[in-house]
Amino acid sequence: MEAVVKQKKMKKKGNWKNVLRHWELYAMMLPGFIYLFINNYIPMAGLVVAFKKYNYKDGIWGSDWAGLSNFKFLFSTRDAWLMIRNTLGYNIVFIVTGTVFAIAVAIILNEIRGTLSKKVYQTFILIPYLISMVVVSYIVFAFLSSDSGFINKTFGTNINWYMNAKYWPFIFVIVNLWKSFGYNSIIYYATVIGIDTSLYEAAVVDGASRWQRIWHVTLPGLRPTIITLTLLAIGRVFYSDFGLFYQVPQNSGLLYDVTTTIDVYVYKGLMLLNDVGRSAAAGFFQSICGFILVLTANLVVNKIDKDNALF
Amino acid sequence: MKKKVFAGVLTAAMMAGMMAPAAVSADEMTTLSLWIPTLATYTDDAVAKVEGKINEYMGDKYGIQVDLEYVEIGNFEQAVNLAMTTDEVDVTCYFTGEGQLSTYVNNGQLLDITDYFENASEELKNTFTDVEIAASSMNGRMYGLVRKYQYGGHAVVVMNKDIVEEMKIDAASITTMDQLEEVLYQVHEKYPDIYTMVPQSTSEMTWAWAQVCDRGIGLTNYAYADWGTTELKSLFESEGFAEFCSYTNKWYNDGLIMSDALSNTMEGSSMVTAGSAFCCFHNGDVEPLDKIYPNTVESGLFAPARAESTGIGNLQYGISANSAHPEEAFTLLGAMYTDPEFATLLAYGIEGEHYVINDKGRAEYPEGMTAENEPYGGFAATATYADFLILPVKETALYDDAKATVEEWDANVEVSPAFGFFYDTSELTDFVTAYSNLESKYKDALMTGSVALDDVLPQIKSELESIGFYDVLADTQAALDEYLAN
């Protein structure tokens, strides 16, 4: 209480003094600040190419302006709706399934007894994250190939996976979950471990069951992390993992309706054109949409739970 | 305040970097960077050594120095396109197999070398035929020099030798789809456990467009025509394509073609070699394929050698528009085609160390060396160098005189009647991207026979309609007719 009053007083006294008082903290941030400025902010000047007809000879500043024409190709066909639907749809499903599953695993890892088995579990669930998407595509093929695939052989089915679009939304969800859950659960697990043990002790003293402890201590403890990770994921909902949607289905044309995301469309369309302006325009569109969404989401979070908003 | 000044300095540095090319090394002689894609394994030490030798020679003869930049072929386009945004590149290889010359030119990546070429030595000018000059030109301006290689190719089927011998198939007599069909059914009955036919590569049924139709007309990605005609069509409405697909669809439905064709990740030839498949279509050229792939037999010709509009010199060498020394760069470019000593050093490395000339006057690996352990690697991967006709003939070659063999081949190739015609698509980029996506959706599925053309043609037509395909095609046709009339 006293601190709050003090802080308010400080604000009135003028910001300069307050800033100076924290010089040590600012000094700490300097290396990171410089890095972000160089690595991230300076190249942003280059975003102008999204509005230019880029010519190699003339460079970024010398090329002619092109207005918004670089953005047109994203919306000029009936695929526009398809790719936006796919990109958003998959991302939403990925965020929900990924979060729920990773939290479940993190909590189980926390509740489980046995130091050795814990170590074994943690190590092995990380393996899929380490395998590159191209190699994952080989593995998926080894399972789904209709003639020699593991699934058709083992279960005696005769499904031609790569020709039936209806299976692929599920396959994508499974592959994405498989590849990412280990990594995400370890983030959540680290947070669970960080929860103040005295809270658990208090809960045990109060006679809470395992479920009550999870519900009343663990999940509230995870809440900030969940909110942060979800907000960050929302910022990227217009992006998609190119490898997942292009390489894993082996670019099979018959799956087009369910595999075409913005990134895949842009890649296929611009593959031969090497068009810097249009690529930049696509990226810019994805960023702007993500930005608007995340600002909105953050605003909502700010209303409900001020402490956990991103900014 | 300090931060602001610092930021200002950085921004200035950045802007300068984006605009002005960085200063070149202060050596007296100009150093030119030469970018070559490679598939071979090479060591930096060997490359440095060869570079040293090359520079001794080039310094004396032309007063220039060369900085060799080898890049793995899979990364090459990506890497060189980035590098061309700066002045790092002087002379570079680029691929135009799918009509990308217009891309490079529209993007302003390549230097117009017309004037340099006109003033070049007779020797250099005589190296290229008119067709080859046309292949590296757009709108009458020249942008590069094609790799000296034979034109286009023919269409054959590559078959597994064991099965051919076991079943006493007369491979050379098979020259039509009907004859092939008969053999395929016989083989399928006798060897039901292997794939009777597989795509040539991944999900692409064939690269031998000599058999299907002419494509890439006007260096576009959408204009096709049946061989020998100049009536432009969509791929899906051309007769050659329809005929090809009607066979493959029947074969696919009868289990002759691998059912995973659309998601295949392997090379057809390696499956045929291994005996897991009986045959695949293949494009061929001067060298017989059964000499290249062990345990295979080549069929007769399904289609004679033909060159599509984009099929000549699909690998070219040119000068980056951002090169700081275009004149010297042209000297280097020319030397790759006219100076056998330099070309050989570049491609094979140092004599006695990376290759030797045997008593027959042919080049081979020094004793104890193979493609796997020769450190320079050029010998194993000559395919990406500018001119293999001026190099010493390899021991493994089937001909004595590369130049004569290739000239004889070229003389007999049917060149696309639309060859040399160029249609400017730089204002049609949105259409081109939409079309790329549309074609990739259907092409492989139809060519592997996984889908019947009749079932999807109405849908394809309506999609083509919706992206304005037929209007663009009509305009292209009009331009082509005008070109042909002149």
Added chain:
Amino acid sequence: MVEHDRLQQTLMHLFMTILVLCCVLPFLLMVMASFTEEQTLLRNGYSFFPEKFSLETYQYILRSAKTIFHGYFMTILVTVIGTVCNIAMTVLFAYPLSRKDLPYRNVLSFFLFFTMLFNGGLVPTYMMYANTFHIKNTIWALLIPNLMMNAFFVIMMRSFFTTSIPDSLIEAAKLDGASEMGILTKVILPLSKPMLVTLVLMVGLNYWNDWMNGMYYVTDNNLNTIQMILNNMIQNVEFLSRSASVLGADAAKIKMPTVGIRMGIAVIAVLPVMVIYPFLQKYFVKGIVVGGVKG
């Protein structure tokens, strides 16, 4: 009660075992593929129990042992240096942001967060690093672009500090006259071990798995990391299958690494992480003991 607990434990172990199998079996299939004879792989497809074993993949890899070991060396060097720098910068940036009394905290958070959404794109970034900083074909090319500090990790670290470190600890240290740096190193970091280790792991993995910087900024083989070697191989295969027609029949003469070899390299790129990770886990020890501070 105890019985009930035992049942729950068994179920949880069962669940985790199934999950682990789901992760390991596909990996195992990959390992087996690297041990399968090429012809068998082509003929019979992938199998956990290949008909014919072959050590050819690993013989091939051993033949280029020098390249591979050099690749490992580069990977480890880059990973260690990169991770140390990254973690230092991340912690130093995250800690002040977690302090509720820091003026302009929100502005700085936004400055950080904005970089997650917008980037200048490949070409401008490349031009800056290649032209202004001349990092092409130097080790900096593998260390600096995009990997040295990542807003995602800073935000993770910040939210850990905010939620898990009681303000009272900081206040107490301040009363003892500690400097900000002293508070960070002596009080806060020791309590943040689980998160630090998680970040070390994740940043380390980013460096370990990276091949993009190599592809853009390195043409010098001496700087190749193990992932670059794997990626070069895969890119070459992709290129050959996509557009080998460019090279004509000549391309056929070039022997490409087989599926087995590709799998083999993928396996050896993953193995070290599996060896190192268990050692990191000892820091995943439960519990922040809030001692010496009145609640």
